[in-house]
Amino acid sequence: MLTLIAYLHAKPEKREALEQVLQSLVEPTRLEADCIDYHFHRSVDDPNLFMFYENWRSRESLDRHLAMPHLADFWEHRLDYLESDVDLQFFEMKSPLLVSI
Template sequence: MTQPFALVGTARPKPERVEELKQLLLSFVEPTRQESGCLEYHFHEDRDDPGVFLFYEAWRSQADLDAHLALPHMQAFWERRMDYLETDFDIRFLDMRSPYQGAGGAGAH
């Protein structure tokens, strides 16, 4: 069985683009959760620093994440991300050491 692949990221939007970026990132949640390799996909806003967004993603494999990132809407967003961000995403790639029992298949959202 392939080990799940996860990441956590932080987005610090330009002050004038906070709401626009929030709505755009929220629009990615449900379609992404429907992708076959997606195990978890969560979007958060920092309680102590509103307007700072964090996301957590877990994928069945690196290949599933790569397929997600290659989708046209994700490519388009990646190319224009700096229109929204003060600084580029801070992304940390993680090896999941404690997967849920059901993390080997879709539907473990």
């Protein structure tokens, strides 16, 4: 299993628009076959900072997700919304899952 944590720091004037765009990614992503879980967060300390916490069955699953049409438009225009590019951090889970997948 592969975990992705993605940090996105919005331009202040684009925060609300970015939040709507990011929220719109949740439902179609959760419907993807190899998505274990997909969670969208906003920082309690910085209203311009957003984070996705995602678990995928494999790197190949994540690569397929990143190529999905519902992400293509956002990815192409992401820098219109962001102070800096998306910070992607990849992790391999070392503890057992609490639920079976």
